[in-house]
Amino acid sequence: MQNNVYQSIMDTLEDYTSKLSVVLPKIYGRKPLACINTYGCQQNVSDSEKIKGLLEKIGYDITDDDENADFVLFNTCAVREHAEDRVFGNIGRMKALKKQRQGMLVAVCGCMAQQERICERVRQSYPYVDILFGTRHIHKLPEYIYKRLTGSARIFDISEDFSEIIEGLPIRRDGKLKGWLPIMYGCDNFCTYCIVPHVRGRERSRKSCEIIKEAQSMVDAGFKEITLLGQNVNSYGKGLDEDINFAQLLRKINAIKGDFRIRFMTSHPKDCTLELLDAIATCEKVETHLHLPFQSGSDRVLKTMNRKYDSEGYLKLIKEAKERIPNVSFTSDIIVGFPGETYEDFKETLRVVKEVEFQALFTFIYSKRFGTPAASMPDPISREEKGKWFSELIKVQEEISKKKYTSYVGQTHRVLCDEIKENGKLSGKTLSAVEIEFEGEPSLLGQFVEVKVDRFTNILEGTKI
Ligand code: 5AD
Ligand code: SF4
Numbered sequence: 460m461q462n463n464v465y466q467s468i469m470d471t472l473e474d475y476t477s478k479l480s481v482v483l484p485k486i487y488g489r490k491p492l493a494c495i496n497t498y499g500c501q502q503n504v505s506d507s508e509k510i511k512g513l514l515e516k517i518g519y520d521i522t523d524d525d526e527n528a529d530f531v532l533f534n535t536c537a538v539r540e541h542a543e544d545r546v547f548g549n550i551g552r553m554k555a556l557k558k559q560r561q562g563m564l565v566a567v568c569g570c571m572a573q574q575e576r577i578c579e580r581v582r583q584s585y586p587y588v589d590i591l592f593g594t595r596h597i598h599k600l601p602e603y604i605y606k607r608l609t610g611s612a613r614i615f616d617i618s619e620d621f622s623e624i625i626e627g628l629p630i631r632r633d634g635k636l637k638g639w640l641p642i643m644y645g646c647d648n649f650c651t652y653c654i655v656p657h658v659r660g661r662e663r664s665r666k667s668c669e670i671i672k673e674a675q676s677m678v679d680a681g682f683k684e685i686t687l688l689g690q691n692v693n694s695y696g697k698g699l700d701e702d703i704n705f706a707q708l709l710r711k712i713n714a715i716k717g718d719f720r721i722r723f724m725t726s727h728p729k730d731c732t733l734e735l736l737d738a739i740a741t742c743e744k745v746e747t748h749l750h751l752p753f754q755s756g757s758d759r760v761l762k763t764m765n766r767k768y769d770s771e772g773y774l775k776l777i778k779e780a781k782e783r784i785p786n787v788s789f790t791s792d793i794i795v796g797f798p799g800e801t802y803e804d805f806k807e808t809l810r811v812v813k814e815v816e817f818q819a820l821f822t823f824i825y826s827k828r829f830g831t832p833a834a835s836m837p838d839p840i841s842r843e844e845k846g847k848w849f850s851e852l853i854k855v856q857e858e859i860s861k862k863k864y865t866s867y868v869g870q871t872h873r874v875l876c877d878e879i880k881e882n883g884k885l886s887g888k889t890l891s892a893v894e895i896e897f898e899g900e901p902s903l904l905g906q907f908v909e910v911k912v913d914r915f916t917n918i919l920e921g922t923k924i
Pocket of ligand 1: 538539652653654752754792793794823824825826827828
């Protein structure tokens with residue numbers, strides 16, 4: 460981005476920050492509270508951390524309690540219909556709260572808000588929503604708040620004229636141990652079922668120096684796990700002036716001194732190169748885990764989904780990964796009941812699931828997304844029938860997961876202790892992203908611990924050694 464454009468954005472931000480430092484105390488007579496409700500994927504969680512950083516900068520305290528908040532924001536997801544329904548239900552709750560709370564603002568942003576039809580619905584049917592903005596305008600939030608609080612009409616901003624990456628916004632991370640680090644935004648793949656490219660725009664990568672700087676600052680701040688985020692992380696680097704790809708980026712981050720782990724999501728099979736598999740195998744900080752969505756095992760369905768690989772290519776890739784990466788584990792996303800999918804097609808999905816032996820699966824029944832090509836494809840299979848296929852898939856996977864977990868029994872793994880469970884046990888994940896529970900002192904939280912796996916019940920249980 461041209462330096463002067465960037466400078467003007469930062470200047471505008473500073474300008475509204477200083478204006479709000481006068482306006483907010485006048486309106487609320489104290490530090491106002493902001494509550495952010497986040498739906499959907501990790502990208503949204505990461506965006507919400509930026510939003511919280513901005514809100515703190517302009518003078519809000521952050522709370523989890525929307526009943527006492529002066530500013531309530533819904534950062535929404537549009538990937539499946541179910542998520543949309545939930546959001547509207549929760550926005551509806553704000554009507555009564557707003558009546559009781561003078562000066563309260565309600566805002567909606569994120570992937571759902573970016574869609575014209577949702578914007579109109581909110582405009583017409585949710586008059587108590589003050590501000591609605593899309594996925595490209597997080598940095599303008601202080602401006603929207605200032606304008607609305609000082610008498611502007613309701614604000615709706617889903618324009619698509621701006622898609623630059625803005626570096627240097629404040630971030631208020633939710634944790635101190637594990638953190639998200641976006642390396643790219645948007646998606647160019649246009650899978651025919653998916654709304655993401657329509658709401659998050661074209662793929663843009665961050666400069667590697669910005670990513671390294673942020674990773675280094677996270678390591679300096681004591682983070683022990685950094686998850687690199689993007690809709691398609693392994694096409695990282697496209698369109699940048701520098702000559703860099705995702706494998707090279709991983710190597711650079713791996714070279715940062717310190718004891719920490721690097722995770723990443725999501726990968727697309729078509730961009731998963733042997734160079735990347737080798738980088739995963741040789742970079743000691745990088746997880747030996749691939750979340751590699753294959754969506755369907757049927758080549759015919761994959762073609763109509765516009766996935767740009769076939770089941771043979773996918774299985775070949777998995778075979779290469781198994782050969783090159785010691786103790787590699789796989790997870791995947793699968794869509795059941797894509798328009799036109801037959802039971803024969805579905806059986807192809809089962810075939811791939813059985814052959815790969817995933818650690819776990821994220822399975823979804825196809826959800827029609829307005830504006831995507833798949834939405835106008837004939838979809839004759841009933842929801843009930845799709846549900847049956849779905850249950851069959853879950854059952855097959857349960858057996859595989861059990862087998863995969865059981866293969867860990869007797870092994871020793873270095874886990875990052877990241878949680879104290881309700882039963883008082885500690886829990887941590889292996890480099891291959893598998894969770895193990897074990898007894899230990901709470902002081903181990905945040906540390907790497909060697910654990911020997913004793914048994915698999917419904918979870919792996921082990922002993923600290
Ligand atoms: N219906 C069902 N699942 C979907 N996904 C994306 N779009 C849809 C849809 N319209 C799933 C894909 C993707 C994951 C994030 O969500 O499996 O990988
Ligand atoms: Fe959606 Fe496909 Fe892009 Fe993933 S790769 S965000 S499924 S269009």
